[in-house]
Amino acid sequence: MIALCSKVFQALIEKMATSESASLSKTVKQHYMDLSQGDKVQAMYIWIDGTGEGLRCKTRTLDSEPKNIDDLPEWNFDGSSTYQSEGSNSDMYLIPAAMFRDPFRKDPNKLVLCEVLKYNRKPTETNLRLMCKKIMEMVENQVPWFGMEQEYTILGTDGHPFGWPSNGFPGPQGPYYCGVGADKAYGRDIVEAHYRACLYAGVMICGTNAEVMPAQWEFQVGPCEGINMGDHLWAARFILHRVCEDFGVVASFDPKPIPGNWNGAGCHTNFSTKEMREDGGLRGIEDSIEKLGRRHCYHIRAYDPKGGLDNARRLTGHHETSNIHEFSAGVANRGASIRIPRSVGQDKKGYFEDRRPSANCDPYAVTEALIRTCLLSEEGEEPKEYSK
Amino acid sequence: KISRISRCFITNKMAMSASAELSKAVKQQYMELPQGDKVQVMYVWIDGTGEGLRCKTRTLDSEPKSIEELPEWNFDGSSTYQSEGSNSDMYLIPSAMFRDPFRKDPNKLVLCEVLKYNHKPAETNLRLTCKKVMDLVENQVPWFGMEQEYTILGTDGHPFGWPNNGFPGPQGPYYCGVGSDKAYGRDIVEAHYRACLYAGVMICGTNAEVMPAQWEFQVGPCEGINMGDHLWVARFILHRVCEDFGVVASFDPKPIPGNWNGAGCHTNFSTKEMREEGGLKAIEESIERLGKRHSYHIRAYDPKGGLDNARRLTGHHETSNIHEFSAGVANRGASIRIPRTVGQEKKGYFEDRRPSANCDPYAVTEALIRTCLLSEEGDEPVDY
Secondary structure, three states, X not given: OHHHHHHHHHHHHHHHOOOOHHHOOHHHHHHHHOOOOOOOEEEEEEEEOOOOOOEEEEEEEEOOOOOOHHHOOOEEEEHHHOXXXXXXXXXXXXEEXXXXXXXXXXXOOEEEEEEEEXXXXXXXXXXXXXXXXXXXXXXXXXOOEEEEEEEEEEEOOOOOEOOOOOOOOOOOOOOOXXXXXXXXOOOHHHHHHHHHHHHHHOXXXXXXXXXXXXXXXXXXXXXXXXXXXXXXXXXXXXXXXXXXXXXXXXXEOOOOOOOOOOOOOXXXXXXXXXXXXXXXXXXXXXXXXXXXXOOHHHHHHHOOOOOOHHHHOOOEOOOOOOEOOOOOEEEOOOXXXXXXXXXXXXXXXXXXXXXXXXXXXXXXXXXXXXHHHHHOOOOOOOOOOOOO | OHHHHHHHHHHHHOOOOHHHHOOHHHHHHHHOOOOOOOEEEEEEEEOOOOOOEEEEEEEEOOOOOOHHHOOOEEEEHHHOOOOOHHHOEEEEEEEXXXXXXXXXXXXXXXXXXXXXXXXXXXXXOOHHHHHHHHHHOHHHOOEEEEEEEEEEEOOOOOEOOOOOOOOOOOOOOOOOOOOOOOOOOHHHHHHXXXXXXXXXXXXXXXXXXXXXXXXXXXXXXEEOOHHHHHHHHHHHHHHHHHHHHOOEEEOOOOOOOOOOOOOEEEEEEEOHHHHOOOOHHHHHHHHHHHHOOHHHHHHHOOOOOXXXXXXXXXXXXXXXXXXXXXXXEOOOOOOEEEOXXXXXXXXXXXXXXXXXXXXXXXXXXXXXXXXXXXXXXXXXXXXX
16 A cells, blocks of 8 residues: 555656755755845845846845845856856946845845846946836836736756646646646746735736646737836746745746647736827827838847747747748737737727737847837937947 | 555655655644644754754743853764764754754744763764864954755765766756756755744755756855854755655765866855955955965865865866866866856855865864954964
């Protein structure tokens, strides 16, 4: 009986492919997390590493609660261990950029999203925030709003989508999008936990839904003005990785995790200006779409961390995507590069949706490109340099 | 019955201790019982290996407010590699008191020095001499910060979270990583951080390290003798936390041979002079003296006179080579690293990257004072 149970449970454990960390006692942990910390505050500094997709974090103790970003000191780290520098000249700077409440350690502790500077205080290759912020400041008076729809896939530690049969595939797509039930929704606990954690942290999360592929989900962040879009999306991604870590699974932003007849994962970006949101704004929307149509390659390069190579696996023209080689736009058309929501077509004002960005895009790069092309009317293959 | 078997099986497969499986709810019932005025004091000391920690508890009739209120005690040194059975009594002298994060207030943890039957310090009581040396240079206000690296192991001795009979993907994504494919065992780190803050240990940060299941915490800035006291207590708390979770903390400097990082205890050091304007000059002078006494320090920087560090200080994996002394700004392959900010501001501190994870912080801090501030030279310490 014991031997049989052992075999059953061994199979279950291997089948589940959750991390060993996940089986550490949470009751034991709770005892420690309940201990008072006096006036000391833990601030977790977060940054984007040399891949442009990976996030890193480390913590320091502060003597009192920081009230705003200016209360947080600069820091540094070993860039040779994050694909960002050589060991012989490895110090890199962390500059606090956006502060959030910490949903893991709770108040008064903080999460701090940082920019990374090289030893000579110039931005690193993957610090795309610096330039994005400059661009956003130039068009502040146009009040640009963004909303990004972050799709992702939950994987086991074996790299296979969570809940999928070990050596195989679930039934074909159809019943899973916005589904309910254990045969339709795989891993909802993660989504629920992530949503609450983001709300606590102060991230502008505005919704969630199950996606077309089983174990694939989406959350939306916005509306965010200017630089906040990138800050809030990166913080939401970090929180997702941490929540998945606690559950013992992995969140993947790969744009095409399973080849074949399975949906990819994107980061549809909704965009509007004050003008577009006001009466007759459809005209501003159509102008922008026209400008985008003339600069398709520039945007494709900006919309994933590999200059378009990642998206090439996803933007096939099938599975609710447009083809990577062609630019198109249309009302309520999910097979187009740009979709104008039907209500916007009717109200003649609102926003539009750029469906091209991949799930692993850098939101700073995406939002910057939209401003450059649509509001600064840039053309051609290169970004324009603005002095001061 | 089935759920008990399944938990048991999960525990065995996951290589966590049987103790970890005991009901925490049952334990909580007992820990909530009031204790009246009685106080539990856990005396903690370093055993004969110079690395291992031991502890035992006594009841006091009221809460001790300071170290002076704690009585001396004794223990059986023949059971801790410290004496013969025929003459085994050894003395425990309370040295530093902390709040107890396991039993909570008003209970205490007390770090102790060990004296032999004749009241002379035990061989591994390096605190006594360290304190004397620190007293000599009190006016220079020496500050230390130590970066303690360690590896979490299962009870099978294999790193926690690693596949049973194999290895994870190569190093690269784990340093400061997030996600269950990058960070192995964060619960332990979180619990330890909070426990240290509660206890009053000067823990100033944590991060995931380059090898998966390897972590680091930093203690400091501590003045003088406090560095050793706070680091030893932080280590004790780590062992106790890991015990609660059913895993093991290892301070072995090279737990996995080959292309996997070792574990060190980088030691940051400064004096009042170094921290003030133009302090870089004093930093450079200290480094010069250290350069002339490399072997002396190597002997002080692990509990086996350099043998442990020989497995770690290879010149690869962000270490310097054990046979050569070097120094450089922002250079993690050197024996001494001057942080870039210090190079720019011309004042601050420097980092000695040679001490191994299982070093005795009393020995390390004492050596730095002797060479840099007391200007000692040669292979032997000076007798003051």
